[in-house]
Amino acid sequence: MMNITFQNDFGKILMTGGGKGPAWKIKEITGLGIPEKSFAYNTFAGVAGQELSSVSVLARTITMNVDIDCRFPQISMSRAACILNADGVLTIHHGTKHRAISCRCTSFTKTEKKAAFFEATLQFVADNPYFHDCEEKRVVISRKNDKLTFPFHLPVTFSERVNSTDLVVSGEEASEPVIYIFGDDPENTDYDDNSITIVNKTANAFLKLNYKISYGEQIKIDIPNREITSNLRERMFQYLSDDSFFSSFVLLSGANEIECRTNVRINAYILFQNNYLEAMY
Known part of the structure; x- marks a missing residue:
């Protein structure tokens, strides 16, 4: 089971991929694979095709769709908003792998409450797209x-x-x-x-x-x-x-x-x- 924590000086939010535990349940997540790249090319008159001139690794965007169980709130929505408003570290635990990445939450939107749940979408942007060890x-x-x-x-x-x-x-x-x-x-x-x-x-x-x-x-x-x-x-x-x-x-x-x-x-x-x-x- 995957567990994800976003943490900074204001506190931490714990999210899980399923089962019992935190009130924030991850339904879908993207942006954990190989980072996106940007390619620049040169073309020359009379020469077929193109020539690769440069490659840039872009910032990483991680998007999560979550259900927030209001029956067992570990933190209030106002507290969560305070945490998500500041830069922090997103830590991912899955099996024997433990990876972290420095990022900021650029978007936090939630729908109206359905029964005991809010549906929410979070988007994080990491200027440095590489994941790293949790400890140096x-x-x-x-x-x-x-x-x-x-x-x-x-x-x-x-x-x-x-x-x-x-x-x-x-x-x-x-x-x-x-x-x-x-x-x-x-x-x-x-x-x-x-x-x-x-x-x-x-x-x-x-x-x-x-x-x-x-x-x-x-x-x-x-x-x-x-x-x-x-x-x-x-x-x-x-x-x-x-x-x-x-x-x-x-x-x-x-x-x-x-x-x-x-x-x-x-x-x-x-x-x-x-x-x-x-x-x-």
Whole structure:
């Protein structure tokens, strides 16, 4: 059975595909499949046919027809209208699949009451047409591993620093991640080169910060929102190297080889969401 929730700061509305449960029963839903595309073509005199010049993925429209059981109202109509009036997240649960999409309700129309039910139609528009995981994935890039085991014999290595990882994206579309970097050098050692470079070897892309991180400092590279900040500085975009581009640093579908290149001691991890073409196929 499918369960759908629309939620924001004003509350949530729970809808179900059938059976006992919420007062909002889904009768029909469209817009959960592959997103619609727009194609542009060029034609040339004396040349048969046409040439594809560009493809654009359009915003997603999700339309639901529901019955609202007034005998067991979990929320009032005025409360529901308040929730639907603000942007939110539509979450879909069906079997083992759990997908979410950020959207806004652009239309909520209901007919006159029939017996104990209202019939209503809701339309949601998602500017980003891809569904994503309900929770972000967290993958460590750079860390210190404890290698001390007992009993041990000298000479012994107490720890080692790992600065690379293999990250797997299970979604069909590329993902723009958020990167967190933490200063882990209590002596604040100064090197000839204090820069930090995060590399995605698979995508042949990198982001380089020409900046000396302080002990305890937390840097956030927010690629989706094109921002770099830290707990010590409000804005750090000026430290990004001229040959680094946010638009090229994406996580591709499949395996991604991520590496951190730096002389300084740091801990770093990536947060990302898988992007899916559809919700329930």
